[in-house]
Amino acid sequence: MRLTSFTDYGLRMLMRMAGAPGRAFSTAELAEELGLSRNHLAKIMQRLSQAGFVETRRGGGGGATLARPAEAIRLGAVVRLLEEGQPLVDCFALQHGGCSLDGRCRLKARLRSAEAAFLDDLDRSTLAEVALPPAPPAPFRPEGDGPAARVA
Numbered sequence: 001m002r003l004t005s006f007t008d009y010g011l012r013m014l015m016r017m018a019g020a021p022g023r024a025f026s027t028a029e030l031a032e033e034l035g036l037s038r039n040h041l042a043k044i045m046q047r048l049s050q051a052g053f054v055e056t057r058r059g060g061g062g063g064a065t066l067a068r069p070a071e072a073i074r075l076g077a078v079v080r081l082l083e084e085g086q087p088l089v090d091c092f093a094l095q096h097g098g099c100s101l102d103g104r105c106r107l108k109a110r111l112r113s114a115e116a117a118f119l120d121d122l123d124r125s126t127l128a129e130v131a132l133p134p135a136p137p138a139p140f141r142p143e144g145d146g147p148a149a150r151v152a
Contacts, residue, residue: 014048020133052067
């Protein structure tokens, strides 16, 4: 199963937030740390907030925090939310446009079963299990140190 970038980025954000519970993160900070688009993350943050996974506060000291403990957030629930409206295959969509195999396809049931198994497996894991600590700081290099400084 292939996840959309929307889901991928949402999971990355939540993993980072779970690595520092109680700390408020701005969308700009997460975008910079994760190397992702700030505008894209803002849309994802809004969806996660509406679903009750994160709480957001505006103003000084504001930002986003997990709305409940990472141990209480199942990965399958997050993926279901963020993949909503993104069928695994076109024929899963409500308006699949009249599949030429409709009524005689035996693959559709197997794909639904595989998708359910994938999500069931994710339901066995929590956000706490995949929490992402902050990236280590880049090593300090004083001016004049390093290969470029030695070339003369």
